[in-house]
Amino acid sequence: MKFQHLLFYLIIIISASSCIGDDIVFDTIDPEVRIMNPVDTIGLGETYQFKFDYFNNVGQQVSDQAGVWTSSNPDIISIDANGLATAIQVGNSEIQVETEADGFTITDTYIVAVGENTVVTVQERSGSIRTTSSYALEGDFTLSESESGIELSFENNYNASTALPGLYVYLTNNPNTTSGALEIGRVETFSGIHTYQIENAGVNDYSHVLYFCKPFNVKVGDGQIQ
Amino acid sequence: MQNERLKYIFLFFIQIIFISNIVAGPWPVPKGKAYYKLSEWWLVFDQHYTDAGQIDPNVTTGIYTTAFYGEYGLTDRLTAIAYAPLLVRNTMNNLVSNTTSEVLVEGDAINTVGDIDLGIKYGLTKVGASVPISATLMLGIPTGETSGGRQGNLQTGDGEFNQLVQVDIGTGFSIGKTSAYASAYTGFNNRTNDFSDEFRYGIEGGVNLLNKKLWLIGRLFGVESFKNGATAESVTSTSIFANNSEFTSYSLEAAVYITDKVGVSANIASAFRGEIIAASPSYSVGVFWDLKK
Numbered sequence: 162m163k164f165q166h167l168l169f170y171l172i173i174i175i176s177a178s179s180c181i182g183d184d185i186v187f188d189t190i191d192p193e194v195r196i197m198n199p200v201d202t203i204g205l206g207e208t209y210q211f212k213f214d215y216f217n218n219v220g221q222q223v224s225d226q227a228g229v230w231t232s233s234n235p236d237i238i239s240i241d242a243n244g245l246a247t248a249i250q251v252g253n254s255e256i257q258v259e260t261e262a263d264g265f266t267i268t269d270t271y272i273v274a275v276g277e278n279t280v281v282t283v284q285e286r287s288g289s290i291r292t293t294s295s296y297a298l299e300g301d302f303t304l305s306e307s308e309s310g311i312e313l314s315f316e317n318n319y320n321a322s323t324a325l326p327g328l329y330v331y332l333t334n335n336p337n338t339t340s341g342a343l344e345i346g347r348v349e350t351f352s353g354i355h356t357y358q359i360e361n362a363g364v365n366d367y368s369h370v371l372y373f374c375k376p377f378n379v380k381v382g383d384g385q386i387q
Numbered sequence: 388m389q390n391e392r393l394k395y396i397f398l399f400f401i402q403i404i405f406i407s408n409i410v411a412g413p414w415p416v417p418k419g420k421a422y423y424k425l426s427e428w429w430l431v432f433d434q435h436y437t438d439a440g441q442i443d444p445n446v447t448t449g450i451y452t453t454a455f456y457g458e459y460g461l462t463d464r465l466t467a468i469a470y471a472p473l474l475v476r477n478t479m480n481n482l483v484s485n486t487t488s489e490v491l492v493e494g495d496a497i498n499t500v501g502d503i504d505l506g507i508k509y510g511l512t513k514v515g516a517s518v519p520i521s522a523t524l525m526l527g528i529p530t531g532e533t534s535g536g537r538q539g540n541l542q543t544g545d546g547e548f549n550q551l552v553q554v555d556i557g558t559g560f561s562i563g564k565t566s567a568y569a570s571a572y573t574g575f576n577n578r579t580n581d582f583s584d585e586f587r588y589g590i591e592g593g594v595n596l597l598n599k600k601l602w603l604i605g606r607l608f609g610v611e612s613f614k615n616g617a618t619a620e621s622v623t624s625t626s627i628f629a630n631n632s633e634f635t636s637y638s639l640e641a642a643v644y645i646t647d648k649v650g651v652s653a654n655i656a657s658a659f660r661g662e663i664i665a666a667s668p669s670y671s672v673g674v675f676w677d678l679k680k
Contacts, residue, residue: 181494295441323620324438340491376540
C-alpha cells in the first residue's frame with residue numbers, strides 16, 4: 162500500500178469521526194408556580210384579579226396549568242376559583258395559589274391587606290450574582306419596573322472577568338441553560354454601576370439573572386432574583 | 388473589522404500545531420534539498436484553562452486540520468518554510484436537554500482553508516558548525532475564516548497578520564552508538580489588530596533508534612503573552628474574541644522511515660498549564676518526504 166493511500170484512508174477515518182455530537186445539559190429544575198401580579202392592598206369592597214404562571218421542570222411556562230386559589234382569611238378577602246379576590250373587611254389575608262406538578266403540590270403565597278384604596282406598589286426585586294465557574298463574577302443587582310418594561314441595575318460591587326470572549330447576560334427561569342432565556346445583551350461593563358433597560362418584560366417574569374459565554378455556551382454565573 | 392481583532396480560545400491552540408511542526412532546530416536545509424510533510428492534526432476538547440489557570444468546561448469543540456508543511460533549501464544557509472492548513476474543519480456539538488432530550492442549541496461546523504505561514508530560516512553559523520545557530524522569520528497570513536457558522540463563532544483563522552522572529556541553537560551528539568540531538572529556541576511574535584504580542588520558547592531533543600529508522604522526539608515549549616492587546620473591556624464592538632492566551636506544553640513524536648526518504652510520523656501534544664486555551668491533548672499523524680539526503 163502506498164503511503165499516499167495510507168494517509169488518504171487515515172484522513173477518511175478521522176473526518177468520519179469529526180461529526181457534530183451531542184453534549185448533555187443537566188437542565189432539570191424544581192417546577193415553580195408564581196403569582197405574577199401581586200398587590201399590597203385591595204380597597205374595601207373592591208375586587209382584584211390575581212394571575213399566576215406555572216413553570217415546569219425545565220423552566221418553561223405552561224399556559225394551561227390548573228391552579229387552586231385560597232385565602233387564609235376568607236372573611237377579610239375572599240377569592241374564587243379564577244383568582245378574583247374581593248375585599249370584605251379591613252385586615253390581612255394570605256392569598257395562595259396551588260398546583261400539582263409531577264405528583265407534588267407546589268404553592269406561591271402573598272400577604273394582602275384590605276384598606277381604603279387598592280395599592281399596587283412599584284415592583285422591585287433584588288439579588289446577588291455569583292460565579293459558577295473559575296471566572297470572576299460578583300455583585301448585587303436590583304430589578305425594577307420602568308416606563309417601557311423593566312430595568313436591571315448593578316451596584317458598585319459588581320465585577321466580571323474581561324478574559325472571556327462573548328460574555329452575555331440573560332434573564333431566565335432556568336439557570337442551567339440559555340434555552341428559553343431572554344438575552345439582554347453582550348456585557349460591555351465589567352465593573353461598577355450600570356443599568357440595562359429591558360422592554361416588554363415584567364419584574365416577575367424571570368427567576369434568575371444568568372451570565373453565559375455565548376460563543377462556547379459556557380455558564381459563567383447566575384443570581385437568583387429574590 | 389473590530390470583531391476580527393481578537394482570537395477564539397480554541398483557535399489559539401492551533402498555534403501548537405504549527406509550533407510542533409516547525410520546531411525543526413537550527414539546521415538549514417542544504418541548497419536544492421527539501422523536506423515535506425502532509426499531516427492530519429486534530430483536537431477535541433470540552434474543557435479549557437481559564438484566565439486564572441483553572442480548568443472549566445465548555446461545549447465540545449473539534450478542530451481537524453489537513454496541512455502541508457515544507458522546507459526548501461534556497462542556499463546552504465537559507466531555507467524557505469511554508470505551513471499551509473489546506474482544510475480546517477471546526478465543529479461544535481449540539482446541546483441536548485437531559486430532561487426533555489430536545490436540542491437546546493444546535494451544533495455547527497465549517498470547513499475552510501486555515502491561516503498560512505510563510506518564512507525563511509537563515510544559518511547564522513557556517514555549515515557544519517558543531518553548535519549551529521539560525522534565525523527564522525515567519526509571517527502569518529490571515530487566510531482563514533474569522534467568524535463562520537450560524538452564530539459567527541466558528542473560526543479557522545485569526546484575521547491578523549503576525550511576524551515571528553525566532554533564534555534556534557542546537558547540537559548533534561552520540562549516546563553510545565545512538566545518534567541524538569538537542570536544540571532550543573526563543574522568539575518574539577509581533578501581532579497586529581490589537582492582539583497581544585508573544586514571547587515564545589522551547590527545547591527539543593531527539594534520539595535515533597532502530598538503525599536510524601526511528602526518531603523519537605520530545606519537546607517542551609510555550610507562549611507567554613505580553614498582555615498588551617485588547618480585552619473584552621477595551622473592545623467596544625460586539626466582539627466575541629479572547630486575547631492574552633498563553634501556555635506551556637509538551638509534545639512527543641515518533642517518526643519512522645519506511646524508505647530512505649519517506650516515512651510516517653505520529654505526535655501528541657498537550658498543555659499542562661495555560662490561560663484561555665483548550666485543556667485537552669491534540670494528536671497528529673502524517674507522511675513525510677525527507678529529501679535532504
